[in-house]
Amino acid sequence: MEGRYHRALLKLSGEALMGDRPFGIDPVTLNAIAAQIVRAVHDGIEVAVVVGGGNFWRGSSAAETGMDRATADYMGMLATVMNALALQDALEKQGVTVRTQTALAMAQVAEPYIRRRAIRHLEKGRVVIFAAGTGNPFMTTDTAAALRAIEVDCEVLLMAKNGVDGVYDADPRTNPEAKKFDHLTYIEAIQRRLQVMDSTALSLCMENHLPIIVFDVRAPDGIYRALRGEHVGTIVSSHAEAEPVRRV
Numbered sequence: 001m002e003g004r005y006h007r008a009l010l011k012l013s014g015e016a017l018m019g020d021r022p023f024g025i026d027p028v029t030l031n032a033i034a035a036q037i038v039r040a041v042h043d044g045i046e047v048a049v050v051v052g053g054g055n056f057w058r059g060s061s062a063a064e065t066g067m068d069r070a071t072a073d074y075m076g077m078l079a080t081v082m083n084a085l086a087l088q089d090a091l092e093k094q095g096v097t098v099r100t101q102t103a104l105a106m107a108q109v110a111e112p113y114i115r116r117r118a119i120r121h122l123e124k125g126r127v128v129i130f131a132a133g134t135g136n137p138f139m140t141t142d143t144a145a146a147l148r149a150i151e152v153d154c155e156v157l158l159m160a161k162n163g164v165d166g167v168y169d170a171d172p173r174t175n176p177e178a179k180k181f182d183h184l185t186y187i188e189a190i191q192r193r194l195q196v197m198d199s200t201a202l203s204l205c206m207e208n209h210l211p212i213i214v215f216d217v218r219a220p221d222g223i224y225r226a227l228r229g230e231h232v233g234t235i236v237s238s239h240a241e242a243e244p245v246r247r248v
Helices: 027-042 059-064 069-093 115-123 141-151 186-191 199-207 222-227
Strands: 007-012 046-051 098-102 127-131 156-161 183-185 212-216 234-237
Touching: 007 141, 007 222, 027 046, 027 069, 027 222, 046 069, 046 115, 046 141, 059 069, 069 098, 069 127, 098 115, 115 127, 115 141, 127 141, 141 156, 141 199, 156 222, 183 186, 186 199, 186 234, 212 222
Parallel strands: 007 046, 007 156, 046 127, 098 127, 156 212, 183 234
Antiparallel strands: 212 234
């Protein structure tokens, strides 16, 4: 396992849990994702996870129909908690200890987010799932992922995309001529308005020199390979060439 990351944060979209379903959670897909995380934990990698809620609710879409944006975003945070609890259950059934921490207080189902406690869980080999985003409306789960990764001293942010194997100069699902990037700088991603993550999250990563790897969650063993440090997808970092990330 030479080259593996010591501590990494995995960002999963809610859509990644749907599989081929139009809504909700596909148990087969959920268990397959959990199995890859479990393999990484057994290899000694400390894994934190942020999960979105788009398979149940999208606050921005609801706001476009006239709902108050803050209310819609809080509902989206609750959707991420449902996904986090489902992932927690799948991981625990495969023999890994998990702690879910939420940015909104809900003591009956999860711990509150406490940075030092989260770090201690990771040091003990537990998977930590961060739910409810940042706890603030108008902030995406991409921003939550960047923030938590920086707070708990992760070496890399792994952005698991649904059906897209990296960053392209156009949408590869609609443009067959789209060019995939092996490596980008933060500035290039911002200037080209590429769909890496939202601009707030990207700026956070840039200011704190947190490398981002964008890859396809549906690729065979994609999550496990990304966690162990194999070259997958697109790397976004500070330099014109992909610099080595500090690893075990």
